[in-house]
């Protein structure tokens with residue numbers, strides 16, 4: 001009985017340790033793929049995980065800037081402030097606010113998506 005319990009604990013630990021949250025955790029920045037960047041697959045998850053705590057339409061802590069959905073994001077992509085803020089280059093406010101800069105690969109993906117014309121893909 002005791003042995004069976006150990007096997008159970010071991011399996012639980014082993015199985016849960018094989019979980020990864022994102023492609024970036026599995027592959028380092030040198031493997032960063034910046035061609036055919038997709039809004040729904042690449043850009044939106046970055047925004048959901050790092051930006052939407054402040055930048056939803058209903059939020060009162062995002063300076064009135066809404067980044068929910070392609071149409072809303074397109075406005076800031078076109079103005080240059082989306083790329084400028086995540087690259088933290090003047091005169092744009094550095095984003096994500098009060099948090100660490102995004103990983104290099106995420107910034108490259110955003111930049112590449114904007115350069116491709118910010119498609120709704």
Ligand code: HEC
Nearest residue numbers: 050051054061062063065076081082085092093095096097
């Ligand atoms: C903790 C809240 C918070 C988070 C998280 C956050 N922002 Fe912001 N953001 C703000 C506020 C507040 C402003 C208004 C300007 C200022 O106060 O700096 C702003 C401004 C901006 C602007 C306009 C910048 C300019 O200079 O015109 C953009 C674009 C932006 N955010 C994008 C993002 C992106 C992209 C992310 C995620 C990578 C993000 N923000 C994460 C709070 C946040």
